[in-house]
Amino acid sequence: MLFSSLHYLHKRAGMVQVTSSIPVTQQNSEAEGADAFSLRTRDIATDICRQAKKIDTLIESLPGASVAEGDQEEEFQELNRANEQATAELQQADQQARALRDRLSMILKDIADKSGKN
Numbered sequence: 001m002l003f004s005s006l007h008y009l010h011k012r013a014g015m016v017q018v019t020s021s022i023p024v025t026q027q028n029s030e031a032e033g034a035d036a037f038s039l040r041t042r043d044i045a046t047d048i049c050r051q052a053k054k055i056d057t058l059i060e061s062l063p064g065a066s067v068a069e070g071d072q073e074e075e076f077q078e079l080n081r082a083n084e085q086a087t088a089e090l091q092q093a094d095q096q097a098r099a100l101r102d103r104l105s106m107i108l109k110d111i112a113d114k115s116g117k118n
Contacts, residue, residue: 001051005044012037 014031015024032040067075 001047005048008044009041012040 011028011030012032013028014034014037015027017024031037
């Protein structure tokens with residue numbers, strides 16, 4: 001949005017003599033009338049302000065944006081402890097699953113061996 005706004009301002013601005021010692025030597029053929037250009041620049045300024053407010057609102061809604069550094073550190077430590085506990089539970093469940101798989105494998109092997117002898 002900012003790029004297109006700057007492009008518009010650059011391409012559609014009329015040349016205005018600022019001082020009598022420096023004349024306008026070339027007019028912008030794509031320039032809009034002063035009233036239309038002024039109205040459009042106000043619209044552009046309003047759009048930019050609106051976008052800036054949206055960005056500020058989004059930044060403020062980020063987690064931890066308004067939380068003190070010490071509180072963020074405490075929350076991080078709590079999340080880390082919860083992660084470590086979940087990891088330990090996962091490892092324990094994995095060990096139990098492997099033990100059950102090994103036991104089931106042995107039972108199936110015994111059944112296969114017994115059925116092969118008969």
